[in-house]
Amino acid sequence: MRPGMTSRMRSRFSLYRTIRHIVTSIALGLVCCVVWTGVLIAFLHPNSWTSKTGPLPLDQFEPTYLEQVAPELVQILKLYPTEGSGIYRVYSLDIGISHTMYSYRRTTASRPRTPGTRVRTVWDPTRSDIPDGVELSRYEYGWPFRTLSFDEIRTGLSTTDPLVMAYHQKAYALAGPNRGLDRPAWLPSFVTLRRVPIAVNWQALILNIVVWSAICYVILSIRPLLRAMRIRRRKSRGLCIDCRYPLEELTQCPECGTPRG
Template sequence: MPLGMISQMRDNNTKLVSKRCFLVTLFIGLSINVVITYLLATIQDPNSWSGDDEDVTQLSLNEDQAPKYLGDLSPSFTEAYKYTPFSKTTDSILISFIPDFGVDRIEYQYESTAAPTASQTSTDLNAIPSAVYITRYRFGFPMRGQYWDSVGWTPGGGRAFFDRYSKQIIERAGTHAGFETPKWWPISTENYRMPIRPSWSGFILNTLFYSLICLFVYCSPRFLRIRYRRSNNLCISCGYAIENLDTCPECGLE
């Protein structure tokens, strides 16, 4: 192969790569990330994690790192715990047989340091519970990149209090609470929700992770050769100049 042709081929390849490569691979990486995350969210029943089969570690978070969307509907943030499922349970397909793989759960606790008030039993509808919990179910691979939240609080209070408070909580949580699995979804129980909110660091790292794999495949010598040959009317199999023929006269490839 003459040197001129080699350098031309290189120029051509560089052009082909830079043109769409980054956008295409980024888009494919993003799609793979989201699809895998939703698959994880679908096959993993988060309620099956309760019990002995989980690792619990206390996270040292300050108030700024805890979700703040509940605002004045909750006491101040106190502590957070991370739950990592690590072994099979009987009632679910648990793919988290490796620690910290794909799914985990963080519980943020908001507790009033003052002694419990009468809010739980009083008729004061504007009172807030003495303890509120945000349980964040996080999904994604290799990092947890998307989540949905479930908000709970200390029981008590009258029916009217409960109804009013939970309505407010649902409004405040909004998309943090994810969305219900559609009816046509093969696996659908009330335990499953779809994570809609990204945890940006994990979301971006996952996207880059899959994009890099795509980029690696896209830029492999085999793919570069095929693209070069196609764009120059050469047979993609043997490299013979086929001009506008349908069948390669050299190797017979159609």
């Protein structure tokens, strides 16, 4: 505390310092949140699976927009959405990516499927204008909550067959912003970004900023806290709070001039 301060000035000073501390924490938290989400999107893609949380309850089945593009499949059965974070969830450590897979399939009754296995569809457009199955992968990014996502829709075929193309176009149109944007052509190759996610979960975004800001607040608080502890310890041992000179009965340190605290 600066010398010559009245108690009113002092309390106003500490209030100002607290506000500044909070504002700095929020600004830093915002930066950390943006930077980390950017790193996840640009470099880490959950494309390899090592962990599963098993099948999700069907009442949480999303996204429902696909039901419009594949109503004939939906009527039969919605199959096992599964969730995982691929190679980036190591020892249950969540770093902010998840991949949820949704499958719609035509033939299910005869062949029960194991959760987590991929749908391999064989769609012959010359025989049917409807695919045997539609698979939708939702990739979500953000820590601790997922804030940005994009969806990939597959029918098992990627030919230039007009029927297949039309089906995909229809699915993409229904997906809207959920589909994300194409990878910008000017991106250097070391950036492994697949698509640009533009579907935002605002609630999760706000919560993430709060969490990151709280972490920054704690980190910023550690140094002043350590300093306060050090001063208290030196005072109790009768040492100069600045240079540890033993003060005995002196009111000011003869070494560095610091007044006794």
